[in-house]
Amino acid sequence: MVAGFLLARAGIKVTVLEKHNDFFRDFRGDTIHPSTLQLMYELGLLEEFLRLPHQEYRQLSGRIGDFTVIVADFTHLKTHCKFIALMPQWDFLNFLAAHGKRYPEFTLMMETEATELIEEDGRVVGVRAKSPHGPIEIRARLTIGADGRHSIVRERAGFQVIDRGAPIDVLWMRISRERTDPDQTLGRFREGKLMVTLDRDDYWQCAYIIPKGGFDAIKQRGLERFREDIVTVVPEFKDRVGELKEWEQIKLLSVAVDHLRQWCRPGLLCIGDSAHAMSPIGGVGINLAIQDAVATANIIAEPMIRQELFLEHLQAVQHRREFPTRVIQLFQVFAHKRFVGAALRTTVPLKKLPPPLAVLEKFPYLRRLPAWFIGVGVRPEHVHTTDPHVTAHSGASI
Ligand SMILES: Cc1cc2nc3c(=O)[nH]c(=O)nc-3n(C[C@H](O)[C@H](O)[C@H](O)COP(=O)(O)OP(=O)(O)OC[C@H]3O[C@@H](n4cnc5c(N)ncnc54)[C@H](O)[C@@H]3O)c2cc1C
Numbered sequence: 001m002v003a004g005f006l007l008a009r010a011g012i013k014v015t016v017l018e019k020h021n022d023f024f025r026d027f028r029g030d031t032i033h034p035s036t037l038q039l040m041y042e043l044g045l046l047e048e049f050l051r052l053p054h055q056e057y058r059q060l061s062g063r064i065g066d067f068t069v070i071v072a073d074f075t076h077l078k079t080h081c082k083f084i085a086l087m088p089q090w091d092f093l094n095f096l097a098a099h100g101k102r103y104p105e106f107t108l109m110m111e112t113e114a115t116e117l118i119e120e121d122g123r124v125v126g127v128r129a130k131s132p133h134g135p136i137e138i139r140a141r142l143t144i145g146a147d148g149r150h151s152i153v154r155e156r157a158g159f160q161v162i163d164r165g166a167p168i169d170v171l172w173m174r175i176s177r178e179r180t181d182p183d184q185t186l187g188r189f190r191e192g193k194l195m196v197t198l199d200r201d202d203y204w205q206c207a208y209i210i211p212k213g214g215f216d217a218i219k220q221r222g223l224e225r226f227r228e229d230i231v232t233v234v235p236e237f238k239d240r241v242g243e244l245k246e247w248e249q250i251k252l253l254s255v256a257v258d259h260l261r262q263w264c265r266p267g268l269l270c271i272g273d274s275a276h277a278m279s280p281i282g283g284v285g286i287n288l289a290i291q292d293a294v295a296t297a298n299i300i301a302e303p304m305i306r307q308e309l310f311l312e313h314l315q316a317v318q319h320r321r322e323f324p325t326r327v328i329q330l331f332q333v334f335a336h337k338r339f340v341g342a343a344l345r346t347t348v349p350l351k352k353l354p355p356p357l358a359v360l361e362k363f364p365y366l367r368r369l370p371a372w373f374i375g376v377g378v379r380p381e382h383v384h385t386t387d388p389h390v391t392a393h394s395g396a397s398i
Contacts, residue, residue: 001016001093001096001097001100001146002039002096002289002290002293002294003144003146003271003292003293003296003297004016004100004106004108005096005099005100005106006293006294006296006297006301006383006385007105007297007300007301007304007385008100008103008105008106009043009100009103009385009387009389010297010301010305010385010386010387010388011105011305011388011389012105012301012304012305013105013107014105014106014107015107015108015109015138015140016097016100016106016107016108016109017109017112017113017114017127017129017138018108018109018110018111018112019111019112019113019114019147020110020111021110021111022090022110023089023090023093023094023097024090025089025090029089029280029283029285029286030086030087030088030089030198030200030205031084031085031086031283031286031287032054032084032085032086032087032092032286033084033284033286033287033290033374033375033376033377034074034077034079034080034081034082034083034084034375034376035079035287035290035291035375035376035377035380035381036286036287036290037049037050037079037080037081037083037085038079038080038081038380038382039290039294039381039382039383041080041081042382042383043383045095045099046080046081048095049095050085052087052091052092052095053087053091053201054085054086054087054091055085055086055087055199056081056083056084056085056086057074057083057084057085057086057186058073058074058075058082058083059072059073059074059075059367060072060074060084060186060187060370060371060374061186062186062187062188062189062357063187063188063189063190064189064190064350064353064354064357065189065190065191065349065350066349066350067350067353067357069353069357069360069361070360070361070364070367071187071357071360071367071370072367072370072371072374072375073364073367073368073371074371074375076368076371077368077371077372077375077376079375079376084374084375086198086199088200089286103389109129109131111131111132112129112130112131112132112136113129113130113131114127114128114129114147114152114153115127115128115129115130115135115152116128116156117143117153117156117157117268118137118139122266123265123266123267124143124157124265124266124267124268125139125140125141125143125267126138126139126140126143127140127143127153140267141267141304141309142267142268142269142300142304142309142314143267143268143269144268144269144270144271144296145157145268145269145270145271145274145275146270146271146272146274146289146293147274148272148273148274148277149256149273149274149277149278151270151273151274153268153270153274154260154270154274154275157265157268157270159260159261159262159263159265159270160260160261160262161258161259161260161261162258162259162260162261163256163257163258164257164258164259164329164332164333165257165333165336166212166255166256166257166279166332166336167211167212167336167337167340167341168209168210168211168212168255168279168336168340168341168344169209169210169211169212169213169214169215169252169253169254169255170207170208170209170210170252170253170255170280171207171208171210171215171218171250171251171252171253172205172206172207172208172250172251172252172253173206173208173244173249173250173251174200174203174204174205174206174243174249175203175204175206175230175237175240175241175243175244176202176203176204176240176243177199177200177201177202177203177204178236178240181204181236182236186198188233188234189233189343190232190233190349190350191232191233191346191347191348191349192343192344192345192346192347193208193229193230193232193233194208194209194233194340194343194344195207195208195209195230195233195234196209196280197234206230207253207280208229208230209340209344210344211341211344212254212255215252219247223244223245223246223247226244226250227241227242227244230244255279255280256277256279257277257278257279257329257332257333257336258276258277259275259276259277259322259325259326259329260275260276262318263275263314263317263318263321263322264311264314264315264317264318265311266311268314269296269300269314269317269318271289271292271293271296271317271321272288272289272292272293273285273289275292275318275321275325276288276325276329278328278329278332279332279336281332281335281336281340282328282331282332282335282373282374283374284328284373284374284377287374287375287377288321288324288325288328288377291321291324291377291379291380291381292317292321294381294382294383295317295320295321295381296317297383297385298381298383298384298385299313299316299317299320300313300314300317301385320379321379323378323379324377324378324379327378328377328378331373339354339356
């Protein structure tokens with residue numbers, strides 16, 4: 001959506017396909033990072049964007065056993081907004097879609113699922129898709145695969161996937177929220193149980209981390225035991241964990257960390273999770289996907305307008321974005337092994353904070369480092385594409 005919006009704004013005809021008929025998917029992360037807010041600022045959309053309901057987190061904190069610890073402090077970032085905004089991702093996507101539709105070059109086709117690539121003379125020239133009106137073909141000079149971690153585009157293109165391995169899965173569920181609940185605590189850990197709670201106003205969107213493939217064993221122990229586990233890690237939920245009455249209310253989300261060896265072929269480019277599936281650890285996958293989209297628009301818009309888009313331009317996108325991806329995936333794989341895996345194996349109550357967290361407690365200025373890593377990341381991108389729709393006289397955009 002971000003790539004589509006930026007390219008249409010630059011005057012390039014774009015069709016965005018979304019296989020669902022809305023963006024109301026529970027499995028999306030809710031984090032709008034300072035770098036994305038910076039992007040909104042650069043596009044002149046920030047003020048309007050921040051009018052949408054959201055919460056602003058200037059710090060991220062976690063509850064580790066009986067300790068509450070601040071792990072990231074965004075207030076020193078060199079960005080316009082010194083906070084992370086928590087907003088359901090469907091609001092963000094609807095916002096972008098509404099602004100995209102103001103450009104005649106932008107078409108969004110909902111309920112339209114890409115199923116096959118169309119190839120001619122070794123070049124991808126578009127996609128076949130299922131639509132509410134039957135099968136369709138969409139021809140394009142460039143097809144961008146931004147279809148997430150189960151990407152059909154990467155699979156049909158035959159791209160080689162390097163699997164970095166992810167030893168965790170996530171159970172995703174809702175538990176109602178009371179006005180008196182403590183807020184702004186995202187991560188909670190106690191005796192082998194790890195849970196992230198996202199404030200969605202009248203309910204908590206909860207992510208309960210389990211060892212990969214561990215859901216069947218959890219089911220066998222029974223729902224009552226699972227509810228007890230939840231209360232162990234979030235005691236405030238004692239009075240309402242009974243809302244979880246059947247396993248259908250609990251969705252299993254498989255976590256993957258991988259990347260493509262090649263992100264592109266003539267006529268085709270993969271970005272975001274389609275090029276590099278990210279784990280939820282660190283809450284950085286959305287940021288990375290958006291930054292890929294900005295870099296893509298920056299690199300390909302001019303050549304596309306000149307009708308001189310070559311494979312080298314697509315390779316330049318991979319070249320620019322591969323380094324930040326690798327750095328973050330290295331961190332995620334390390335965190336899986338060193339912290340999350342160890343945390344899930346812990347059976348005894350913690351008597352003291354683990355060393356990295358103890359250091360953050362002792363030296364608060366070090367919290368700026370995780371804030372930068374999560375909020376901005378390696379090699380942040382800025383909007384370099386222009387908007388030819390802006391009239392020279394009024395300076396107003398259509
Ligand atoms: C449980 C979990 C929690 C996470 N939480 C966070 C978080 O809090 N913060 C964070 O930064 N990252 C988080 N991540 C990582 C993050 O979700 C991804 O890195 C990010 O969403 C990637 O964005 P994307 O646009 O590439 O793909 P996606 O967000 O997956 O979007 C792909 C889109 O393509 C559509 N689509 C798929 N196939 C087709 C098709 N064939 N035709 C048409 N449309 C199609 C999908 O419906 C979807 O709308 C989490 C990951 C998991 C697994």
